[in-house]
Amino acid sequence: MMKTSAAVNHTVLEDNAQVKVTDKFWLNYMELIRTEMLPYQWRVLNDLEDIEIAKERDADYIPSEKSHAIENFKIAAGRSQGHHYGMVFQDSDVYKWLEAAAYTLARVPEDKKLREAADSVVELIAAAQEDDGYLGTYFTVEAPKRKFKRLYQSHELYCAGHFIEAAVAYHKATGNQLVLDTACRLADCLDRHFGPEEHKIHGYDGHEEIELALFRLYETVGNKRYLELGRYFLYQRGKDPDFFRKQCRADADTSVLIEGMEGFKDSYYQNHKPILEQETAEGHAVRVMYMCTGMAMLARLKNDGKMRQAARRLWKNITEKRMYITGAVGSTVIGEAFTADYDLPNDSMYGETCASVGLMFFAHNMLKDEAGHGAYADVMERALYNTVLSGMALDGRHFFYVNPLEVVPELSRKDPGKSHIKTTRQAWFGCACCPPNLARLISSLDEYIYSTADDTIYVDLYVGSDAELSLADKKVALSMTSQFPWEGNVELTTKTDGRYGIALRIPSWAKNYKIAINGSVVHEEKQDGYVTLRRNWHKDDRVTLEIPMEATLYQATPEVREDIGRLAVQRGPLVYCAESIDNGDGLERIRLVDGMEFTYEYSDELFSGAGILHTDAVREAKGNSLYSPYGKPRSLHRQELKLIPYYCWGNRGENEMMVWLYHK
Amino acid sequence: MMKTSAAVNHTVLEDNAQVKVTDKFWLNYMELIRTEMLPYQWRVLNDLEDIEIAKERDADYIPSEKSHAIENFKIAAGRSQGHHYGMVFQDSDVYKWLEAAAYTLARVPEDKKLREAADSVVELIAAAQEDDGYLGTYFTVEAPKRKFKRLYQSHELYCAGHFIEAAVAYHKATGNQLVLDTACRLADCLDRHFGPEEHKIHGYDGHEEIELALFRLYETVGNKRYLELGRYFLYQRGKDPDFFRKQCRADADTSVLIEGMEGFKDSYYQNHKPILEQETAEGHAVRVMYMCTGMAMLARLKNDGKMRQAARRLWKNITEKRMYITGAVGSTVIGEAFTADYDLPNDSMYGETCASVGLMFFAHNMLKDEAGHGAYADVMERALYNTVLSGMALDGRHFFYVNPLEVVPELSRKDPGKSHIKTTRQAWFGCACCPPNLARLISSLDEYIYSTADDTIYVDLYVGSDAELSLADKKVALSMTSQFPWEGNVELTTKTDGRYGIALRIPSWAKNYKIAINGSVVHEEKQDGYVTLRRNWHKDDRVTLEIPMEATLYQATPEVREDIGRLAVQRGPLVYCAESIDNGDGLERIRLVDGMEFTYEYSDELFSGAGILHTDAVREAKGNSLYSPYGKPRSLHRQELKLIPYYCWGNRGENEMMVWLYHK
Structure with missing residues (x-):
């Protein structure tokens, strides 16, 4: 089928798809996350990890003295006394852990210890939520009068978004209703405070994330107000580049929430012009990626052609002019940001792990909107197997935030412009974004393998798995084995009779390939990076794909x-x-x-x-x-x-x- | 004559040499400095230049609101009321102007207006000097209790050094005795406060300069205490890397004198180890150059072999591993500093004009210590004709501080790591180091053309000039015309009968050359970059050198x-x-x-x-x-x-x- 540029009918994958990763290469990482990373992070969040040992292990790294993230919630819930400690967005560490735990429990529901920890944290979060639905320990404990008054730095909606994502995932994995109710109460609270109505705040968060989270919540519970609120945040962005400055001037308290960010330009926050007019990726790379992910989701959910065009334009700018061959993005450490077209220094770049995780979100949602466009899956694969994987050591306990393409240890020590280029991975400690982001991505890799449109299953990533997928008029099951990333041999076995398409992705790096059905070579043409096999399939039909890797x-x-x-x-x-x-x-x-x-x-x-x-x-x-x-x-x-x-x-x-x- | 590595007998060039530049290429610059730059700087120093016009001319450049440098002296002298304004080293702007004015008046004594301005400033400086010889408007006016208590930032000895250099030059040019007396009183004041004796401060300035200045003062007035004090400052440096920190802890007033410098390491100040143990050029490039210049001077003045070895080692490290082909030095903007061997990025470098001026000082003083070593003159020429000249626009009123080897205007705007790379020269305004440093270098270029040792005149730079030079046993006059830098044709005419050597430098870039005496080609061998012609010379003998430039x-x-x-x-x-x-x-x-x-x-x-x-x-x-x-x-x-x-x-x-x- 020739893909057109218009959106096609979509099936909501999250609700109906059941994909279980069986791939040795990836199960190894997923198990590392379950057995090493999540327990380790849990100890850190609860201030149970020994800081002195961590310091000794990584002499170069000066961690925060403690995480305090769980303790912040206890204080906000009235179960403990004291002050908030850590970054204003410290809560998000807990949410990202919970989201990774959710995906892990979906895969290994029998992990009781993890389930207990996660349930307890859900209960604690709910207890820390205020009566009106507001959730955010810093502002609850330290600055209730400043709620929503310093959005360029407050990360309130950013944290809310991470909680909502975690809630959607945890509800799906465990059926926990409390977490979903808490998320909806929080979303309702935001809906009362933000929007076009005169009495509401006509603004948005300095760090995008709430948009995509509201869309996920909408897909889970079907409440259109969440869809509209996410849409509002996207369209409002950059309409008034002075919005943040006006907020600061109106705040009686002049103290800043995060030091050292005063010099950043509007474009750091993608606040320099209205979203539809943004033609190049500017500013903080992770922010850009989360914004673009939201844009792609909105294009799909509302079939919003203008937003789709804007998302495509940014996609092209990023992937055709501002992306490293490893799928890394962000050319400068100053502001962890994009710079200019073709400015891709290898030895002073940033290339944050989180930004490539975000690039995968963006690519994945472009595929959901426009299944069967190989360029999206190519970039997703590039980011996944290179920068995202590079972010984690083989022991599952040490991490890169910055992923350079060239390292000279002497220069990391002697050139202050390269001091951010670490030469070995460091222990996760204190405030951290990349490690839990990596954990939630890899733990949910099952969601990235297939996409569907109409009556076709698109195989986007060759990750061994057992899948049940919903097409327009039927459910289809299949299993896949794969020797990726070491050899290009893939085998799919259908489990369902019926007529539908199986579209095999031919990666852009493939020089040639061979496809056979039950041993007989077939010659369907490749279109836009996929070969679609439309057949009356029978149970146990065997499709083999061989892509020589050279x-x-x-x-x-x-x-x-x-x-x-x-x-x-x-x-x-x-x-x-x-x-x-x-x-x-x-x-x-x-x-x-x-x-x-x-x-x-x-x-x-x-x-x-x-x-x-x-x-x-x-x-x-x-x-x-x-x-x-x-x-x-x-x-x-x-x-x-x-x-x-x-x-x-x-x-x-x-x-x-x-x-x-x-x-x- | 084969040059040995030991120092030879020296003639103090400053005292006896009379060199007058006649070269069209250089007179153009010297006149630009006299007619444009010095009057312009004078207006700036006196807050007579219109800031609004300057801003308009250079929209990109945000100048200080005013210089206030002369006004600071008036306040310190009790002739005006108010507070000190500007950097803690604002005085040095005035001193560097005075030094450039001195060289200019030596060349053009009939410039009455310049002479009057310079005389008036000398009188004002003397009036601002305290009874005990202390000179430094910031501390006199604002912080008398902190004198010499925060040497890592105070720039007190740095400013003193610049005044002493100006005083030596102005006294030589005009015979003004007040300026020399003021300088000696200041040096005496320092001598009372610094030195090995128990009651004195066992320290040094955060920014080298006083060392070389004391040596110049010693060469002018012959007071050995100045020589010994300069020697003390050099040898004391880095002996106790904690010296600055101890000073700060002892200072009851904890406010810093310069913001944003707290993070710099000991090596920024060349304070990381004793001077004889420093094997590589580390830290702020201008500081390194001034330190090395002092080292070379001390090696000559005290025939100090260990210091000579240390200076040679740093020379080799800088010129063989850390210097750009343009003679620029300083690979990073952060700390305006050296980084590592062979780390020479072209598009994010610093390459400060002042640092290359300093490299010329260093090279020049290595030549004074070891005349006839071509490598020193090669580097001097490289820095002069490329980075130093690049520092000034052809109008004499716009300047580069940073001299990159590669510029992309879009990246200067969009990559914060390249925001220091200016694409056009900017007006001198407010606090500034490079423009007056450039002015004093070019105005005193006559001192860099020849060096002498025993009975030989070394022609180090081919700058057209009339010269009277002192050799071990005679005075010799000669004149030179040169088509440098456009053609390699040079002609020297002797004005003195007698036997002596004329050593013609053959630059390292020369593929071949032809030397003739009175039209007859001669074939003396080149040694260490020079061809020495030892003859019984007669008045009006004509030596021609032809170096094809390709x-x-x-x-x-x-x-x-x-x-x-x-x-x-x-x-x-x-x-x-x-x-x-x-x-x-x-x-x-x-x-x-x-x-x-x-x-x-x-x-x-x-x-x-x-x-x-x-x-x-x-x-x-x-x-x-x-x-x-x-x-x-x-x-x-x-x-x-x-x-x-x-x-x-x-x-x-x-x-x-x-x-x-x-x-x-």
Whole structure:
């Protein structure tokens, strides 16, 4: 079926789809999150983790003295005495934990300990909610008079959004009604305070998140007021770039809620112009991603063509001009922000884990709005297997916030402009966004595998799974096994008789592919990145897809200054990199040569199982003088080059790393 | 004569040499300084310049509301009422102006207006001096109890040093005794407060300068206490890295003198280890340069071998691993500082004009200590003709503080990490270091042309001039004409009979050269960058030197990541660059090709006279996708490339600029 650019009829996936991940590669991460990360985070949130030990483990990292996040709720609930401690958005740590716990419990309902912790936190949150539905421990405890009065920094709606997302997920996983009621009371409270009516606040939060959360709540409970409120927040954004300043002037209390943010421009908050007029991704990258996710959801839920066009425009700007080959976004640490088209420095970038998680949200929701457009799934895959995975150590307890494409430890120490480039992953502690964001993404990966439209199932990610999916007029079950990301062999088995389409995604990196049904090769044409097999399917029909994975050299468009004369290596969905532990210090003196061939070797030993690339390159000798006339023959020596998957870097101690290798 | 590494006998150049610049290229700048810059600065210092007009001229630049520098002295002198205004080191603006005025009056004693202004300022400074010799308007007016108590920020000795330098120069130029007496009283005051004796302060200033100034004062008045005090400051530095912190703890007043500097490390102040143990240039680049200049002076004045070794070590580290091809130094804006070996980013660097002025001081004093070592003069020439000259617009009234090797105006606006990279020169206003530093350097260029040792005159810079120089046993006069920097033709005419050596410097960029005496070619060997002609000279003997200047491609050593695959063009002493006004936007898509030839064309019209290079290159078309498999033929188009001298960039409005061009 040729996809048109108009939205098609959608089935609400969350309500009806049942997908269970069976994939070894991903179950390993999901179990790490269940057995290591969530218990660890729980101890941190409850101030049970030993700070001194954490400091010792990561000498370079100065954690907050404590989290206090659960204690803040206890104080707000009147069950404990004291002051709020931590960031004004400290609550969101708890919500993101709860959301990850929800997805985990959906997969492993028998994890009693986790269920008990989660139930108890739901009960505590409900107790901390005020009578009018307001929820936010900082303002309840410390500054009740400033509620909604400093929205550019308060993160009140941001936190509300995270709670609502957690509530939707926890309700779905466990049927817990209290959490959903609490979320609806909170949404009702926001609805009473915000909107176009004269007596309401004509504004929005400094950090987007509430929009997409309200849409999820609407999809769960069907209350159109939530849909309209989310829509209002999106459309109101940037209509009056002075809104935040006016709020600050009107606030009798002049103290700021977060230090060091006074210098940020309107565009940091995507507040510089109305949302439909924003043609480029500007400002804080995570904010942009959450805004765009909301835009894509609204386009689908209200079939809003203008919003769809605006979302597509930002999508194109981000993915065609402002995204790293690893799916990282955010070119500067200052404001953790986008900068300009094609400005993609490798060694001073930000590339926050959360921003790539957000990019996956955006891509996923573009797919939900326009299933079967390969570019969305390509980017989702790129972000997932590279930057998102890179965010977590193989032990599940150490994390990168910043995901650079090039690291020289000496420069991280000596160049203050690179001090944010950490060379090894750090323990999660105190206030943190990326680790729990990563946890909720990976724990809910089942939602990202398939999309549906009309009578077609689109396989967007090749993650082994058992699925029951709803099409326009029927329910369909199928199972998938996959050797991704190491080999491009996938097998789908239908579990349901009937006529429907199965659309297999052919990733943009695929040079060729072979599809067979019950052993017979078929030749349907690829359209927009998918091959759709429309058949009268029978139970246990077997569809096999073979995509040869070859190590391939990639170049960037010549407008990307930082990548001129450099090449990156990708094999399948995985971007590779060189580390100096394998290749010697001074990676900048290694040169790729034309005609090189890669050998691929999978080892169960390395990185809990990983495929490694080897090739022959050359290394340029150190020079004799800083500047010399060009033309003398260079001193080159043969160099065996070993490349590892990008997401594995930094797991063997501090060393140099490089993705874009120099070409002779 | 083979130069040994030990110091040789020196003649104090300042006292005995009389050099008068006659060179058209340089007189143009000296006259700009006399007729434009000094009167303009004078108006600024006296708050007579119209701030509104200045703002209008440079919309991007927010100047201080006023200078107040002269007014501060009036208040300190009791001639006016009010508070000190401006930086704690505001006084130094006046001193640097006075020093530049001194050199200018030495050249043009008939400039009555300048003389009157300078005399009046000398009289005012003397009146602002306290009875005990203390001089420093901020502390006299605002904080007398904090004198010498916050040396890491107070700049008291830094300002004292600048006054002493000005005093030495003004006394030499005009014979003014008051200025020298004031300087000696100030030095005596410092001598009473600082030194190894138990009751004195065992410390030093956060910003080096006093050391070299005390040495200059010693050379002028012969008082050995000044020599010893300067020596003390150098050797004391870094002996106790806690010295500044201890001072702060002891200061009852906890307010800081300069905001935003609290985070700087000890190395910012070269305070991390004793001076003899400092093996690399660390911290604030201007501070390093002033420290090194003092080290080289001390090595000469006390024939201090250990200090000589330390100075040479830092020299090698800076010029062989941490210097740009333009003679710029300082790789990061954060702390205006050095970072690490070979870390030389072109587009986010600092490269402060003052730091290259300081590098010239350092080189000049290494030459004074070890005349006839070509490397020192090579670097002096490199810094002078490129970064130092780049600091000033051709109108003499607009200045660069930061001298990048690559500029993209869009990134200066959108990447906060490049917001310090200005695309056009700005008006001098308020507190400023670079413009007056530049003025005093260029106005005293006569001191940098020759050095002497034993019976040899070394011609270090080919700047047309009439000179009387003192050798070990005789005085020698000669005159030089030069077509530098446009052609390598130089002619020296002796004015004195007698046997002595004339050592002609052969710059490192020279591919060959021809020397003739009275028309007959001679073939003396080059040693360490000089060809020494030892003869019985007769009056009006004519020595001609011809060094063909050819546009030459240079490469950086492969450890310099930012220059891999890139080449720079230099012709004679001048580094060239491309601007997009000549070559179109998107300079990053231009590729140099092998076998290219340059044509050179001098025009009186452009840039008040300049030589331009043309060549054929290619331009890569914009790409179709951000990342694509490598191997497809690239779309290249012929591109005529026009290069201008680096120092001329930014004189034709905002546009892109690039020194290191990409090579195909």
